[in-house]
Amino acid sequence: MNIINEMRIDFLACPENESFARMVISAFILPLNPTLEQLGDVKTSVSEAVTNAIIHGYGNAGGTVRMKAQMDDSGELTVDVIDNGCGIVDIQKARTPFFSSTDESERSGMGFTVMESFMDEVMVFSEKGLGTTVRMRKLIDAHEDAVAQHA
Amino acid sequence: MLTHERQRATVEIKLTGELDHNYANQIRPQLDDLISDPTIKRLVFDLDELHFMDSSGIGMIIGRYKLMARRGGRVAVRCGNRQIDRIFEMAGLYQIIEKLA
Numbered sequence: 001m002n003i004i005n006e007m008r009i010d011f012l013a014c015p016e017n018e019s020f021a022r023m024v025i026s027a028f029i030l031p032l033n034p035t036l037e038q039l040g041d042v043k044t045s046v047s048e049a050v051t052n053a054i055i056h057g058y059g060n061a062g063g064t065v066r067m068k069a070q071m072d073d074s075g076e077l078t079v080d081v082i083d084n085g086c087g088i089v090d091i092q093k094a095r096t097p098f099f100s101s102t103d104e105s106e107r108s109g110m111g112f113t114v115m116e117s118f119m120d121e122v123m124v125f126s127e128k129g130l131g132t133t134v135r136m137r138k139l140i141d142a143h144e145d146a147v148a149q150h151a
Numbered sequence: 152m153l154t155h156e157r158q159r160a161t162v163e164i165k166l167t168g169e170l171d172h173n174y175a176n177q178i179r180p181q182l183d184d185l186i187s188d189p190t191i192k193r194l195v196f197d198l199d200e201l202h203f204m205d206s207s208g209i210g211m212i213i214g215r216y217k218l219m220a221r222r223g224g225r226v227a228v229r230c231g232n233r234q235i236d237r238i239f240e241m242a243g244l245y246q247i248i249e250k251l252a
Binding site for chain 1: 210
């Protein structure tokens with residue numbers, strides 16, 4: 001598997017950058033010729049991960065979110081959303097549907113559930129006080145031969 | 152963008168653009184102001200021209216559902232975007248709010 005493109009971007013953990021992160025990842029995967037559904041899946045998942053970093057990782061107090069993405073010649077996309085915030089004490093609990101740790105009203109607790117449904121794989125690495133990395137993978141290449149190759 | 156229309160006890164809210172955590176925070180005060188009159192018993196979200204929504208939209212709609220339920224009111228959603236519809240299905244939203252064609 002050869003990496004055909006990669007990128008890394010650091011941005012302020014503020015709500016305005018949620019849409020910025022979605023635009024960046026959309027532009028990055030466009031050369032893979034994704035279907036509208038695949039594009040929507042990736043945008044939504046990145047939005048969830050970045051929102052989590054801003055609200056939960058940094059508690060709405062700023063900080064830097066790093067997004068890294070990589071695509072390989074099989075059409076697989078890997079996206080890391082990284083914060084150096086408070087970390088997740090109980091990852092399993094955090095991934096439970098409708099669970100939310102925050103006092104901020106009206107969080108649905110569906111973020112990880114959405115990521116898990118829309119991406120092929122979601123991994124969470126976290127350490128209390130050091131931060132969290134969410135790694136997501138998805139096969140983007142819509143061409144049948146690429147899908148067959150991957151299977 | 153948010154536009155609204157009132158007919159007797161019904162308020163219809165039309166949202167366009169992208170409904171994420173940032174946008175939800177921005178429109179929440181205006182939204183609550185529009186439905187503050189307790190004689191409003193039905194709230195309809197028209198999301199046909201919404202291009203994007205993540206789980207923040209679920210939180211916002213469930214929040215308004217609770218508000219309306221406390222006064223014996225109801226909430227309905229019209230949504231032509233398949234991606235957004237999938238998120239509603241995933242969250243089981245259609246168990247508590249009406250889905251309009």
